[in-house]
Amino acid sequence: MARGRNNNNYRRPDHYSQKAKAEGYAARSVYKLQEIQERTRILKPGQHVVDLGCFPGSWSKYALQQIGRKGRIVGVDLNEPELPGVWIVRSVFDVTTEELIEALDGQADVVLSDMAQKTMGTRMGDHYQQIELARFAMNLASQILKPGGSFVCKIFEGPDAQPLQQEARLLFKRVKRMRPDAVRKESREWFLVAQDFKGLKKSD
Numbered sequence: 001m002a003r004g005r006n007n008n009n010y011r012r013p014d015h016y017s018q019k020a021k022a023e024g025y026a027a028r029s030v031y032k033l034q035e036i037q038e039r040t041r042i043l044k045p046g047q048h049v050v051d052l053g054c055f056p057g058s059w060s061k062y063a064l065q066q067i068g069r070k071g072r073i074v075g076v077d078l079n080e081p082e083l084p085g086v087w088i089v090r091s092v093f094d095v096t097t098e099e100l101i102e103a104l105d106g107q108a109d110v111v112l113s114d115m116a117q118k119t120m121g122t123r124m125g126d127h128y129q130q131i132e133l134a135r136f137a138m139n140l141a142s143q144i145l146k147p148g149g150s151f152v153c154k155i156f157e158g159p160d161a162q163p164l165q166q167e168a169r170l171l172f173k174r175v176k177r178m179r180p181d182a183v184r185k186e187s188r189e190w191f192l193v194a195q196d197f198k199g200l201k202k203s204d
Contacts, residue, residue, distance in 0.1 A: 014028070016031050016182045025061060026056035026057050026081070027056055027058040028058075028182060029058055029059065029114055030058035030059060030061070030062050031181075031182035032114070032180040032183060033058075033059050033062050033063070033112070034062060035180035035181060035182065036191060036193060037062075039178065040195065042150040042193070043063055043067060043110060044066070044067065044109075046067060046071050047067045047071050047072075047109035047110055048071065048072045048073075048104045048105070048106060048107070048108050048110075049063050049072070049074070049108065049109065049110045049111075049112065050073075050074050050100060050104065050108045050110070050111045050144065051063060051073060051075040051076070051112045051113075052076050052077075052092050052111065052112065052114075052115055052137050052140070053092065053113060053114055053115030053116075054075030054076060055077035055078070055079040055080070055081055056079070056081055057075075057081025057082065057083045059114055060075050060081055060083055061083055063110075072085075072086070072104060072105065073086070074087075074088065074100060074104050075087050076088045076092050076100075077089070077092075078090070078091060086103050086104075092136070092140070095140075097140065097143040097144050100140075100144050101144055107146040107149075108141075108144045108146065108149060109149050110149060110150045110151070110152070111137070111140070111141035111144065111145060111150075111151045111152075112152050112153075113141075113151075113152065113154060114154050115133055115153075115154065116130060116133070116154060117129050117133055126156055127156045127159075127188075128160060130154070130156040131155070131156070131160045131161065131164055134153045134155055134164060134192065135164060135167070138151060138153060138171070138192075141197075142197070146199075147197055147198065147199035148196055148197060150193075150195045150196075150197070151168075151172065151192070151195075151197070152191055152194075153191065153192045153194075154190075155190055155192050156188050156189055157188040157190065158188070164192070165177065165192060171194065171197060172196055172197055172198065173195070173196035173197075174195040174196050175193070175194045176192075176193050177190050177191070177192060177193070178190060178193050179191070
C-alpha cells in the first residue's frame with residue numbers, strides 16, 4: 001500500500017535501514033515482523049500465509065523463510081514483489097475472500113497486514129484512516145483464517161485503537177499489542193497481534 005510521510009526522519013537511513021540493505025531485504029520493516037515472530041512464533045513450517053499490502057516484499061520474504069518450501073504465501077498489493085509466491089496485483093479492497101482461498105488452495109493459517117494509507121498530515125485524521133484500514137484487514141482475515149489462525153496488523157495510536165482491540169478479542173482467544181524496537185521513536189504505530197482465531201459461527 002502507498003505510504004506518505006511529512007517527517008524527513010522517515011527517509012533518513014538508520015541502523016535498521018542499513019541492516020536491511022546488508023541482509024537483502026527491501027525495507028527495514030522486516031525487523032518489526034522478525035521481533036513479533038521471535039516473541040510469538042506465529043509463523044511455522046508448512047503454513048499458508050496471506051500478506052496484505054505486501055510490496056516491496058520484506059514481510060513476504062521473511063515469512064517465506066519461516067514457512068519453508070512446503071508453505072504457501074499469497075500477497076496482495078498494487079505492485080508485485082520480486083519474490084517466489086502468488087501475487088494478486090490489485091487493491092486489497094477489490095479482492096474477494098473466495099479469490100484468496102483459491103489462491104491459497106485452502107484457508108489461511110496467518111494473515112499479515114503492514115498496510116498504511118498515505119498520511120493526511122493530521123494526527124487524528126491519520127489515526128482514523130488507519131483504524132478503518134485495520135478493521136477492513138481484520139474482517140477479511142476473519143473470512144479466510146482457519147480456526148486457531150493468527151492475525152498481525154499495523155495500528156496508529158489514538159482513541160479508536162482500544163475499541164478495535166476489543167473487537168479483536170471477540171474473534172481471537174489471545175490478543176496483545178506489540179511495539180517492536182524497529183518502530184521509529186517518533187512513530188505512533190504499534191501492532192495488533194491476535195492468535196487462536198475462534199472461527200465464525202454460521203450466523204456471522
